[in-house]
Amino acid sequence: MPCEGCMERDNVSTGATMEFLLLGFSELLHLRVLLFLTFLIVHLVTLAGNMMIFMAVVMEPSRPPMLFFLCQLSAIELCYTLVIVPKALLSLLVVDGSTISFLGCAAQMQLFVALGGAECFLLAAMSYDRYVAICQPLRYAAVMSQGLCLRLALLCALGAFAVALGLTVAVFRLPFCHSRRINHFFCDVPAVLHLACTQSYIPELPLLAACVLLLLLPFLLILASYACIAVALKRITSPVGRGKALSTCISHLAITLLHYGCATFIYIRPKSSYSPGRDKVVSLVYTNVTPLMYPLVYSLRNKEIRGMLRKMLRRKKIAQVN
Numbered sequence: 001m002p003c004e005g006c007m008e009r010d011n012v013s014t015g016a017t018m019e020f021l022l023l024g025f026s027e028l029l030h031l032r033v034l035l036f037l038t039f040l041i042v043h044l045v046t047l048a049g050n051m052m053i054f055m056a057v058v059m060e061p062s063r064p065p066m067l068f069f070l071c072q073l074s075a076i077e078l079c080y081t082l083v084i085v086p087k088a089l090l091s092l093l094v095v096d097g098s099t100i101s102f103l104g105c106a107a108q109m110q111l112f113v114a115l116g117g118a119e120c121f122l123l124a125a126m127s128y129d130r131y132v133a134i135c136q137p138l139r140y141a142a143v144m145s146q147g148l149c150l151r152l153a154l155l156c157a158l159g160a161f162a163v164a165l166g167l168t169v170a171v172f173r174l175p176f177c178h179s180r181r182i183n184h185f186f187c188d189v190p191a192v193l194h195l196a197c198t199q200s201y202i203p204e205l206p207l208l209a210a211c212v213l214l215l216l217l218p219f220l221l222i223l224a225s226y227a228c229i230a231v232a233l234k235r236i237t238s239p240v241g242r243g244k245a246l247s248t249c250i251s252h253l254a255i256t257l258l259h260y261g262c263a264t265f266i267y268i269r270p271k272s273s274y275s276p277g278r279d280k281v282v283s284l285v286y287t288n289v290t291p292l293m294y295p296l297v298y299s300l301r302n303k304e305i306r307g308m309l310r311k312m313l314r315r316k317k318i319a320q321v322n
Contacts, residue, residue, distance in 0.1 A: 019102065019180065020182050021097045021180060022100055022182050022187070024091025024098065024184070025091065025092060025280070032092050035092055036092040042288050042289070050294065053070065053074045054071055054078065068146075069126045073126075077294055080116070080291060081288075083108060084185075084287045085288065087186055088185040088287075105192070108186060109171065109192065110168040112188070113214075116214070117163055119259065120160070120260075121156035121159055121160055123256050124221040125152045126252050127222040127225035128152075128225055130225065131225040159213075160214065163214055166206065167207065167210040170206035177195055177197045186287075194276075211268050215260065229245075232245075255293070255294060262286040265282055266282055
């Protein structure tokens with residue numbers, strides 16, 4: 001339904017000249033230097049942590065499925081932070097906010113949703129790996145073959161990319177109001193939808209569909225896997241055996257709860273409850289703190305990761321000595 005203040009978009013001027021203004025943290029100018037230094041340090045530590053895990057797993061000749069998925073998770077987190085954080089840091093350097101083109105905003109949203117969705121699918125694949133390891137230990141090597149792991153990884157990436165592409169196209173086909181000021185530090189879906197000149201809930205349907213496919217479906221698969229794992233753990237009579245089996249799931253559970261908690265809060269809600277200030281705080285956790293927690297949780301909880309990191313550092317020291 002047409003409305004006042006909407007931008008008529010013709011075939012010539014659609015994405016070529018249109019720009020958005022990312023306000024970022026313009027309301028916190030007095031804390032700009034502190035925020036910039038904090039984000040920069042967190043970003044560099046996140047990159048270093050995920051890069052170390054990625055390199056440690058890649059350099060390992062024999063990689064069990066869980067480490068293969070962990071390597072892919074670290075690669076996703078590396079790309080994830082590089083898509084969001086540099087623009088957020090730039091917005092802290094510019095007093096009145098930083099501009100981003102129509103196509104640039106669409107590309108950022110596409111990559112952000114695709115990477116986040118791939119992570120959701122990957123967490124579901126990792127839960128299936130834990131299910132097979134605990135519930136069918138004798139068949140684990142046969143079931144979780146290298147070919148299946150590669151197919152699951154490819155399916156996670158392609159599925160998330162397809163859903164993200166559909167959502168991004170649906171969002172950017174909407175008419176936007178003349179006020180193109182996005183009260184956020186990146187082109188997040190709720191923040192861009194808030195600028196749409198529509199009075200109905202129809203524009204929210206693609207977001208709802210994407211949430212079902214990227215959030216609800218993988219989460220149900222994770223719940224099903226852990227329900228089977230809980231039943232299997234009850235059958236283990238030895239407390240030592242039960243504790244050992246459970247310890248292999250704790251890291252994955254912690255990451256899953258952190259990831260889904262933030263994502264559910266931001267995306268599964270009506271447009272009317274949108275709050276820019278609250279969303280930016282949650283997005284800070286989602287895009288900065290959560291990627292930082294992944295390498296910390298896995299390096300502290302996973303003995304294989306700690307062993308590979310020690311071997312990688314040992315090789316580096318030997319190379320330096322030589």
